[in-house]
Amino acid sequence: MERTLITLAGSTQATLIDQDIAHIGRVMRPSLLGDLGGPILPAAYWRKRLHQLLDTSQLSHAQLCGVDSLLLQLDQFEASAQPAWDELPPATGMPLRPVHAVTAYPHI
Template identity: 60%
Template sequence: MDDTGTTFSGSSQAALIDHDIAHIARVMPVSLRGDLGGPILPAAYWRKRLTKLLESGRLGPAQLRKVESLLLQLDQLASTPPPEWERFAPAAAPADAAKKLRSA
């Protein structure tokens, strides 16, 4: 959740935080699973977002529990080896090769 300096009432702010937490809960597992090229967004990205929410000091008790749960889920997802079929996926093309393909 980006802090744009806009001031919201307590209930609006809580709703925005709820929305952000729900979004992370929905998207994080899929993003970490990724595709044949690996994760779409790395675990470090999700850890930073969740940590920023914790450090905001604006979480209610239920929100705090959910963020802590997501951090545990993140640890588990990041430490779980990829499925068998993903271990044999072709390596991503080097950046120079990809650039040559785009310019051709």
Template identity: 70%
Template structure:
């Protein structure tokens, strides 16, 4: 039996991914805020879910943007997992700063 994906299968997979992204968007922040006892689900759980979505084949541009936005939102709750600010700068950003002063002897 041939297991190649057909258009209906791709459409179904895209719909399932959209539903998963929508679910995570709805429940991630409330579960991180939690209650007086702390968060209900830790940031590591959500990071794992989002990375699993990124590992899915054939994500659309909109889906990639949605997952990226959720990861950025998650970074606000989990500063330990954030990149240091100097690593988050775009390439070449450091080239716009003034040259260091040179000592004259």
């Protein structure tokens, strides 16, 4: 009976690790790209999360490959030139013209 509980706990942990890797894979890049205010979460945060996963014992080969792939993506993102929002040219100050609705049926 104890062996079944250990296997179940190990299986549950592996599932949680798989879910964490998948979650980071989905949200890391949009978080790094952020918005006009900059990144939502910095690269250092994601690197720390990925290294914490590497520090867990007994990652499967597929999990190791997933974490390694995410670390490579993070390295590539950091190596690429990021847009400098502060260096955008100033607005021209020209007023915007109103946009008129175009109807598909001119007789309406």
